[in-house]
Amino acid sequence: MRRGADLVLVAVLLAACVAALLAGGTALPAGDALAALAGHGAPESRTIVFGVRLPRLALGLAVGAALALAGAALQALLANPLADPFLLGISGGGAAAATAAFAALPAAALGLVPAAAMAGAALATGLVWWMAHGPLGPSPTRMILAGVAVNAAASAVILTILSLVPSPRLPGALAVTMGSLASASVGAVAWLSPYVVVPAFVLLLHGRDLGLLATGEESAAGLGVEVAMVRRRVFLASAALCGGAVAFAGVIGFVGLVVPHLCRLVWGHGTRRLLPRAAAAGAALMALGDLAAHRALGPVELPVGVVTAVLGVPFFVALLRRSP
Amino acid sequence: MTLLEARGLAGGYGGADVVRGVDFAVSDGDCVAVLGPNGAGKSTLLRLLAGVLPPRGGVVELRGRPLAGWRRRDVARIVGYVPQAVSFAFPLTVSEVVQQGRAPHLGPWRPPGPRDHACVAAAIARVGLAGREATAVQRLSGGERQLVLLARALASEPRLLLLDEPATALDVRHQLALAAIIAALRRDGVGAVLVLHDWNLALRVADRLVVLRDGHIRADGTPADVLRPELFRETFGVEIELVPRPDGPPLIVARSAGTAEAGRS
Numbered sequence: 001m002r003r004g005a006d007l008v009l010v011a012v013l014l015a016a017c018v019a020a021l022l023a024g025g026t027a028l029p030a031g032d033a034l035a036a037l038a039g040h041g042a043p044e045s046r047t048i049v050f051g052v053r054l055p056r057l058a059l060g061l062a063v064g065a066a067l068a069l070a071g072a073a074l075q076a077l078l079a080n081p082l083a084d085p086f087l088l089g090i091s092g093g094g095a096a097a098a099t100a101a102f103a104a105l106p107a108a109a110l111g112l113v114p115a116a117a118m119a120g121a122a123l124a125t126g127l128v129w130w131m132a133h134g135p136l137g138p139s140p141t142r143m144i145l146a147g148v149a150v151n152a153a154a155s156a157v158i159l160t161i162l163s164l165v166p167s168p169r170l171p172g173a174l175a176v177t178m179g180s181l182a183s184a185s186v187g188a189v190a191w192l193s194p195y196v197v198v199p200a201f202v203l204l205l206h207g208r209d210l211g212l213l214a215t216g217e218e219s220a221a222g223l224g225v226e227v228a229m230v231r232r233r234v235f236l237a238s239a240a241l242c243g244g245a246v247a248f249a250g251v252i253g254f255v256g257l258v259v260p261h262l263c264r265l266v267w268g269h270g271t272r273r274l275l276p277r278a279a280a281a282g283a284a285l286m287a288l289g290d291l292a293a294h295r296a297l298g299p300v301e302l303p304v305g306v307v308t309a310v311l312g313v314p315f316f317v318a319l320l321r322r323s324p
Numbered sequence: 325m326t327l328l329e330a331r332g333l334a335g336g337y338g339g340a341d342v343v344r345g346v347d348f349a350v351s352d353g354d355c356v357a358v359l360g361p362n363g364a365g366k367s368t369l370l371r372l373l374a375g376v377l378p379p380r381g382g383v384v385e386l387r388g389r390p391l392a393g394w395r396r397r398d399v400a401r402i403v404g405y406v407p408q409a410v411s412f413a414f415p416l417t418v419s420e421v422v423q424q425g426r427a428p429h430l431g432p433w434r435p436p437g438p439r440d441h442a443c444v445a446a447a448i449a450r451v452g453l454a455g456r457e458a459t460a461v462q463r464l465s466g467g468e469r470q471l472v473l474l475a476r477a478l479a480s481e482p483r484l485l486l487l488d489e490p491a492t493a494l495d496v497r498h499q500l501a502l503a504a505i506i507a508a509l510r511r512d513g514v515g516a517v518l519v520l521h522d523w524n525l526a527l528r529v530a531d532r533l534v535v536l537r538d539g540h541i542r543a544d545g546t547p548a549d550v551l552r553p554e555l556f557r558e559t560f561g562v563e564i565e566l567v568p569r570p571d572g573p574p575l576i577v578a579r580s581a582g583t584a585e586a587g588r589s
Contacts, residue, residue: 223476268416
């Protein structure tokens with residue numbers, strides 16, 4: 001059954017890609033897009049497909065995979081089903097640092113924005129970890145509350161910067177808080193790719209360790225996990241994934257929560273099996289969500305974060321009701 | 325041959341050391357019961373021996389080499405550590421949990437093969453949970469969860485088991501089953517160090533008793549060496565009576581010092 005589910009996942013992912021290329025943003029009849037994909041068609045249609053839709057699709061896939069992977073990894077590392085980069089304030093910390101970087105850096109150095117976002121995300125992760133630890137070890141509830149505090153601090157930082165920043169830089173800084181794929185470009189995808197590929201490799205490498213960590217650090221250490229080293233790497237990798245996602249697509253909530261849990265329903269709770277599937281499902285969800293954000297209100301484009309929140313909030317409520 | 329040895333071992337959490345100046349060694353196939361009052365440092369000693377808690381003083385050596393010089397994965401292939409309880413944040417199935425015991429033998433990428441599956445099935449059968457493979461651990465009773473954790477340790481084919489209160493949540497039938505599992509493992513040369521509260525169970529499974537109090541070892545030896553009334557008076561503040569039995573170790577009956585009220589420990 002799981003083999004079949006894998007095939008369905010691949011099919012959905014491919015279908016999402018095709019749909020995004022044929023029907024994504026910027027008006028172009030599907031027939032013309034198909035012709036462009038086949039290498040014919042008018043130069044304008046080719047520009048739209050390859051210069052606009054393809055980078056946007058690639059950005060969506062990368063961001064969706066990054067957030068879902070980070071969510072699945074953090075849930076295991078923290079042994080907390082409610083862990084999610086958005087809820088824990090990691091995306092918020094990244095967004096605050098990215099906003100500051102947009103405001104402070106000269107235009108030529110904007111390639112450093114993802115690095116700043118990663119640093120902010122790492123700082124937020126460290127803060128949440130520190131706050132969540134009481135005398136009896138980390139508590140899931142305290143961890144979520146720590147996320148609330150970090151999110152509040154991050155939005156205060158962002159609002160302060162937005163009120164101080166000179167207006168020409170505002171669009172870039174504002175987009176960070178929005179959660180949208182509108183800024184996609186070939187350059188953005190190229191800048192983002194190392195922030196996704198390297199951490200994704202690290203997380204997949206430690207998939208088995210993460211599965212053991214989901215039963216507690218002592219239990220994992222007893223089964224051969226170098227806990228301190230794995231924890232450090234997973235934190236950094238998750239921060240890089242979230243920072244990269246935030247720098248180019250802003251704060252997109254709930255993907256890291258919803259996607260891993262949907263995958264758990266199909267593939268079970270084993271982390272090693274879960275991680276690659278969550279990445280693929282996150283990529284597919286983001287591509288389809290962006291398509292929906294384009295199409296839902298006709299000519300008006302919604303930020304894709306709205307779509308993921310519409311999906312994610314009821315899901316979070318259900319999960320919260322069921323948790324002890 | 326000495327498998328695991330601690331010398332001058334000290335360790336704890338926060339300010340104070342919970343275990344101090346402990347010298348302790350186990351050889352292949354030894355079965356040692358660690359006993360002592362609550363808070364004596366029994367669990368801490370086991371954590372230190374397993375290497376999941378770094379020592380603050382002294383050294384733990386596995387096969388003559390300090391634990392700090394071993395890769396954790398290689399330690400886990402030899403020493404199977406079973407904590408008192410594990411929090412299951414996700415509803416893993418019995419076979420998924422026991423499968424985790426194979427992790428020390430699999431690299432990061434290798435999926436489990438036929439031999440791994442056979443080990444997992446054998447471990448589940450050994451603790452008597454065959455047929456429950458697909459049950460979520462969260463649906464099991466406390467005692468069954470302890471058995472799942474034991475099976476997980478068995479699946480890693482260790483040479484020594486470190487079991488922290490493995491019998492606490494077990495009913496009497498499962499306690500006897502645990503004793504039988506330990507005895508069978510010993511025939512295969514697999515040793516065990518068990519933290520226990522039940523002296524009579526300790527006498528049934530172990531041929532060496534270690535008594536811990538205030539982080540120090542107060543007694544270490546055969547039952548004949550250790551079962552002295554004055555030791556029980558000092559360590560636990562109770563009087564004991566040894567009731568001889570024809571077919572096995574004596575039965576220990578304890579009563580509070582200075583009262584006639586008797587109860588079985």
